[in-house]
Amino acid sequence: MIKDTVACRIGHIVDKRTPAFGITRRGFVAGVVGILGGIISAVIGIPAIGYLISPGMKRVTGSIWVPIGPVDDLVEGEPTLFQFTRTKRIGWEATAISYGVYVVRKSADEFDVFSNVCTHLSCRYRWREDLNHFFCPCHDGHYAKDGTVLAGPPPRPLDRFEHKVEDGILTIQIQEA
Numbered sequence: 001m002i003k004d005t006v007a008c009r010i011g012h013i014v015d016k017r018t019p020a021f022g023i024t025r026r027g028f029v030a031g032v033v034g035i036l037g038g039i040i041s042a043v044i045g046i047p048a049i050g051y052l053i054s055p056g057m058k059r060v061t062g063s064i065w066v067p068i069g070p071v072d073d074l075v076e077g078e079p080t081l082f083q084f085t086r087t088k089r090i091g092w093e094a095t096a097i098s099y100g101v102y103v104v105r106k107s108a109d110e111f112d113v114f115s116n117v118c119t120h121l122s123c124r125y126r127w128r129e130d131l132n133h134f135f136c137p138c139h140d141g142h143y144a145k146d147g148t149v150l151a152g153p154p155p156r157p158l159d160r161f162e163h164k165v166e167d168g169i170l171t172i173q174i175q176e177a
């Protein structure tokens, strides 16, 4: 043991086997193994973490076409209400969104498709047979059968959906934000 050590000028005992940089062979190997282990963990772990959390980050957006009913059931000039629910996923959370749509058949192949949401403060309006127009009970809003504002606070006509008829089924386009 005495052979392997020398006394330095300030009195410390220094191991002669210690290299000049202060790193032993054992320490060097341990460091390299540690670094390689870290790299391997990152290569395997990062994609695995991404796989696990990516559904929580996804947000589905865009437009979709939704079939709402056969056109043969629609009577010309008679507004018909359709209601349906869609489940929207934002990350891990699923939210049910209910839609209401008024369809007015204008002729054999012409339709108006209105959102059932008032353009004032988003109440649901309804068709009033006795008035022969749409009526919003929240603030006394009135809309004609073609969606234009007749009276009350609504700032603009009823919102419309793009639509098409496929194989006799009226289909509307909805935007999912």
Ligand code: FES
Residues within 6 Å of the ligand: 118, 119, 120, 121, 122, 123, 136, 137, 138, 139, 140, 141, 152, 153, 154
């Ligand atoms: S929300 Fe319809 S009139 Fe105000």
